[in-house]
Amino acid sequence: MTLFKFAKRRGSAPMARERLQILLEYERCLTNQSDLVTVLREEIIALVDRYVTVDRDKVQVRVDRGEAVSTLAVDIEIPNATPVSVAPRT
């Protein structure tokens, strides 16, 4: 037991390395994803705004990471007073 403990104590660096590799892979993914959401949000607002007036605060873009697939949820509130036309607004 003492020997085992001794061996374990000596080799903590591989543990540090493994923990860091797993953590950083996850964290890099998170950072990239929040960038993706920001870019998507801007482009979606720009697109929708060509047709209807949108309030920037009423546009929500969310990515939910699942095991096998992730979902992208876009929620845009459009005021009823706005006339919706197929032609782009000028």
Add this chain to the structure above:
Amino acid sequence: MAKVIVVTSGKGGVGKTTTTAALGAALAQGGQKVCVVDFDVGLRNLDLVLGAERRVVYDLINVIQGAAKLSQALIRDKRIETLSLLPASQTRDKDALSEEGIARVIAELRKLFDWVICDSPAGIERGAILAMRHADAAIIVTNPEVSSVRDSDRIIGMLDAKTVKAERGERMDKCLLIARYDPARAARGEMLNIEDILEILSIPLLGIIPESDEVLRASNLGTPVTLSNASSIAARAYCDAARRLNGEDVEMAIPSDRKGLLVKLFGRRAA
């Protein structure tokens, strides 16, 4: 035209200020004109490490706000005449730093010096972002320890997103300086080794600074470690790193206390 370098890390206490002072001194000792700039507004320490704490009259914030001219705020080192310090303000906070003001000061410094080395505050907030903003290249100081490596990874991400160079779509040059390294402990598997850290962070290595008592002694004296004891292992490691910054091809070895013997780690060279 100067090269602007930011010394950054994310985590505090890893050796940014020691590194700024040592590399600045080493480059200036070679005759090049160097300005070290303290960006840690409110918690300045570069003045203390350089032994210039009693000579500060005007600071970076005074220059940014137009209360003083750059030439009035620059402090010329008494030992190395080509080394200057632009101190941070101790009484203000980071909100006093303005984006345009920093851009103007850096542009002015570029005309006067060969090297402008910016000592970043810890963290990833405004002060740290402004310190890296106009840099041409970054030195990331890391200790062989999990929290330091994690924070370095975060800072690398910020360097690729928040700097002027990155916004222009250019590649931000980054290199790693591993400080407080203990080759014996790493060899025994008690400490992350150089290869582990390089594999995790995947940026080129600028230098390895071994753990050394001389670093504390140098800060006690207010003298850059390259001057306080030029033959110490830390001083030799910093001098090698400075030569690599200068574009020289210096073999990556960890200076050892054993006289005349260099512990060669591996044949890796700085990029």
